[in-house]
Every structure is written in structure tokens, then in C-alpha cells.
Ligand SMILES: Nc1ncnc2c1ncn2[C@@H]1O[C@H](COP(=O)(O)OP(=O)(O)O)[C@@H](O)[C@H]1O
């Protein structure tokens with residue numbers, strides 16, 4: 001089986017006032033190695049909720065998920081943390097870099113945390129920082145970098161442990177269109193070369209060039225564009 005994600009019947013309800021809000025309704029999704037998906041949907045349609053479940057950050061109310069062939073044990077916090085550390089790379093809208101660490105150290109800390117052997121660490125970080133065109137700025141702190149540069153460091157951090165699954169939640173929302181495109185192209189390139197599955201969440205229809213699949217979330221259900 002070459003799938004990085006097999007999700008079946010994913011349902012998420014949040015408790016509200018008298019009853020509950022059903023945000024995801026029996027969502028099914030299969031993503032293969034090296035496959036790149038753009039996930040579109042209006043604000044409030046459940047994109048972040050779905051990505052958080054796929055990224056083992058949030059438990060579904062019902063349904064099952066397998067990452068790279070292993071069923072995710074949503075009740076087991078330690079196992080979830082291990083899956084996130086070793087198999088999943090996340091990119092958030094606002095980078096979420098450590099403010100007092102250099103660009104290099106932001107990536108190095110993530111690598112060490114994921115158990116990248118220290119003998120490989122420096123070469124791997126150098127390779128990634130070069131790929132995202134940030135090696136020159138390796139000693140700068142986040143506050144000394146532009147939003148696009150911070151996002152490229154966040155990419156290096158998300159990719160340094162060679163995750164089989166890369167998830168990005170509106171990674172371009174704080175960037176101008178050209179810079180956003182550059183960030184998305186780096187994600188596409190890397191996912192293909194590492195045979196990782198990629199899901200990028202966005203509002204921006206214009207980003208769909210270069211993706212294998214375009215998936216839409218509406219009222220808690222997924223549909224896919226014919227391409
Ligand atoms: N922790 C939460 N508790 C209660 N409701 C939530 C929570 N997170 C999200 N929601 C609700 O779920 C719906 C989908 O939210 P979200 O997944 O953030 O959508 P999107 O990322 O597409 O904007 C929204 O109505 C939101 O208010």
C-alpha cells in the first residue's frame with residue numbers, strides 16, 4: 001500500500017450551547033506517496049479541523065485514520081506525539097518560529113527533537129537552508145527576517161526530518177502572491193522529490209497550478225475537482 005493517508009468516516013463535532021456543531025461529516029480521503037493536494041474551502045468550513053486531525057493534533061469524534069499504513073491510536077498521547085515527530089511536517093500560517101533562536105537553530109532544534117542523527121544534522125540543515133535560499137541568513141533571528149523568509153525557514157523546519165506527510169495550513173495567507181507562490185513551489189518540489197504526501201490549505205484558487213489534486217471542503221463534506 002502506497003498511501004500516506006487513508007481516512008475513513010472522519011466526523012468531528014464540537015460541543016456548543018445546547019447540542020453540538022458537526023464540522024466534519026464522514027470525510028474520506030486517500031493520499032498516496034508523492035501526491036500533492038490543494039485543499040480549498042471558505043472560512044469556517046473545517047479546513048483547520050481536518051488538517052489537525054490528519055496531523056494527529058486533534059481527535060475525531062468518529063472515523064479512522066492510517067498514516068503510512070499504521071492506524072493512528074487517537075487515545076494514546078505518547079504515540080500521537082511520536083507520529084507527529086517522526087512522520088509529519090507542519091507549516092502554519094504565521095511560521096511559529098522560536099523568536100530567540102537563529103534560523104539555523106530553529107531548524108536544528110526540530111531535527112534533534114525528531115531524532116535526526118547528529119552526524120547528519122549539519123549537512124541536512126545546510127542542504128535545506130540552501131534549497132529554500134536561506135543559508136545566507138542562517139544566523140538571523142525571526143524578527144530580522146521578512147514574512148516570506150520566516151516562512152521559508154518554517155518549511156526547512158517542517159521538512160528536516162523527512163516526513164512522509166507534509167501539512168500546511170494557509171502557509172501563504174500572510175504573504176504577497178509572488179512570495180506565496182515561491183513557498184508553495186518549494187513545498188511541491190520537496191514533496192515530489194521525497195515522495196511525501198502534501199496537503200496545502202488555502203483560500204486562494206490561484207495557487208492550484210502544479211498540484212495533482214484540488215479538493216474542496218464545504219459544509220463538512222469533501223469534493224474533488226476533475227482535472
Ligand atoms: N476548538 C473549537 N471549539 C469549538 N468550535 C470550533 C473549534 N475549532 C473550530 N471550531 C468551529 O468549527 C468550524 C470550522 O473551523 P475551522 O476548522 O477552523 O475552519 P477553517 O479552517 O476552514 O476556517 C467553525 O465554525 C469554528 O467556529
Ligand SMILES: [Mg+2]
Nearest residue numbers: 047048049169
Ligand atoms: Mg483555518
